[in-house]
Amino acid sequence: xxxxxxxxxxxxxxxxxxxxxxxxxxxxxxxxxxxxxxxxxxxxxxxxxxxxxxxxxxxxxxxxxxxxxxxxxxxxxxxxxxxxxxxxxxxxxxxxxxxxxxxxxxxx
Amino acid sequence: xxxxxxxxxxxxxxxxxxxxxxxxxxxxxxxxxxxxxxxxxxxxxxxxxxxxxxxxxxxxxxxxxxxxxxxxxxxxxxxxxxxxxxxxxxxxxxxxxxxxxxxxxxxx
DNA sequence: AAAATATATAAGTAAATGATTATATATAAG
DNA sequence: CTTATATATAATCATTTACTTATATATTTT
Numbered sequence: 001x002x003x004x005x006x007x008x009x010x011x012x013x014x015x016x017x018x019x020x021x022x023x024x025x026x027x028x029x030x031x032x033x034x035x036x037x038x039x040x041x042x043x044x045x046x047x048x049x050x051x052x053x054x055x056x057x058x059x060x061x062x063x064x065x066x067x068x069x070x071x072x073x074x075x076x077x078x079x080x081x082x083x084x085x086x087x088x089x090x091x092x093x094x095x096x097x098x099x100x101x102x103x104x105x106x107x108x
Numbered sequence: 109x110x111x112x113x114x115x116x117x118x119x120x121x122x123x124x125x126x127x128x129x130x131x132x133x134x135x136x137x138x139x140x141x142x143x144x145x146x147x148x149x150x151x152x153x154x155x156x157x158x159x160x161x162x163x164x165x166x167x168x169x170x171x172x173x174x175x176x177x178x179x180x181x182x183x184x185x186x187x188x189x190x191x192x193x194x195x196x197x198x199x200x201x202x203x204x205x206x207x208x209x210x211x212x213x214x215x216x
Numbered sequence: 217a218a219a220a221t222a223t224a225t226a227a228g229t230a231a232a233t234g235a236t237t238a239t240a241t242a243t244a245a246g
Numbered sequence: 247c248t249t250a251t252a253t254a255t256a257a258t259c260a261t262t263t264a265c266t267t268a269t270a271t272a273t274t275t276t
Contacts, residue, residue, distance in 0.1 A: 001194055003124065003127055003128075003131075003195070003196075004124070006127060006194055006195065007122065007123070007124045007127060010118055010121050010122035010127075010191070011122040013118050013122075014115065014118035014119040014121075014122040015115070015233090015234085016111065016112070016115045017234085019111055019114060019115060019118075020111075023111075031252085031253095032252070032253060032254095033251095033252070033253090041234090041235070041236095042235075042236065042237085043252080043253070043254090044235085044236080044237085044238095044253085044254075044255080044256095045234070045235055045236075046253095047253065047254055047255085048234075048235090048254090048255090049234085051254085051255095063243095065243065065244070065252090066242075066243050066244065066251060066252045066253075067243095067251095067252060067253080068252075068253065068254095077194075078190075078193070078194055079190070079191065079194040081190075082186075082187070082189075082190025082191065082193070082194070083118070083187065083190065083191070085186070085190070086109055086114055086185075086186055086187040086190070087111070087114065088111075123263090123264085125264085139222085139223095140222070140223060140224095141222070141223090149264090149265070149266095150265075150266065150267085151222080151223070151224090152223085152224075152225080152226095152265085152266080152267085152268095153264070153265055153266080154223095155223065155224055155225085156224090156225090156264075156265085157264085159224085171272095171273095173222090173273065173274070174221060174222045174223075174272075174273045174274060175221095175222060175223080175273095176222075176223065176224095
């Protein structure tokens with residue numbers, strides 16, 4: 001893996017809010033609205049963090065109606081595998097439990 | 109390992125110049141003057157990068173007369189072990205070969 | 217002791233970053 | 247078709263960062 005990709009992924013991971021986003025996604029898909037509650041920052045701020053993680057190839061997205069579900073990509077680089085192993089999963093933030101569309105959960 | 113240490117070490121590693129410093133030190137001790145040539149930045153800039161790596165607990169130093177030799181700490185955190193594995197060693201920058209005191213090498 | 221050398225610290229600056237508010241887009245619901 | 251909802255983008259701003267030059271400290275050499 002070349003140094004520039006290493007740098008890009010390290011930069012993407014080197015932020016406490018983005019670490020928390022990754023910690024959330026260790027349990028599965030999460031939608032944007034959940035992250036807003038978890039991080040206590042504005043929706044656009046969350047959106048921008050997610051974009052940075054996506055551009056580094058760490059996460060991917062899936063559109064579900066109006067919502068967007070984000071998750072870790074399946075084949076992480078060796079670098080990200082190692083980093084993700086060290087991040088403790090964060091519960092209570094995935095769509096299944098407290099998503100914006102609780103009571104009408106459309107995960108299958 | 110708690111998230112704040114993870115963040116600190118990721119931030120310390122998430123810079124191309126500091127990645128190169130780490131790549132140099134994979135081969136052993138390096139002194140500051142060597143880094144100046146390798147990175148093409150000023151001596152104070154190098155000094156500041158090294159301080160950041162030191163404050164994150166990634167490297168340590170040893171004083172040798174007027175010089176200071178820097179090296180990776182022996183017991184890296186699991187996080188840093190993983191990251192360092194992905195950084196390719198960079199040759200031609202350690203004290204043994206082109207140090208400021210070539211011809212009077214005092215490594216033992 | 218004075219001069220030279222290696223490194224660190226301080227002060228200042230430009231660029232990058234992470235937040236905000238405002239707005240745009242897209243889908244869903246009435 | 248209008249309104250509401252979820253997310254993204256744009257514009258702006260404050261903070262942090264990475265550099266520079268200037269200076270301080272410590273050691274060695276003369």
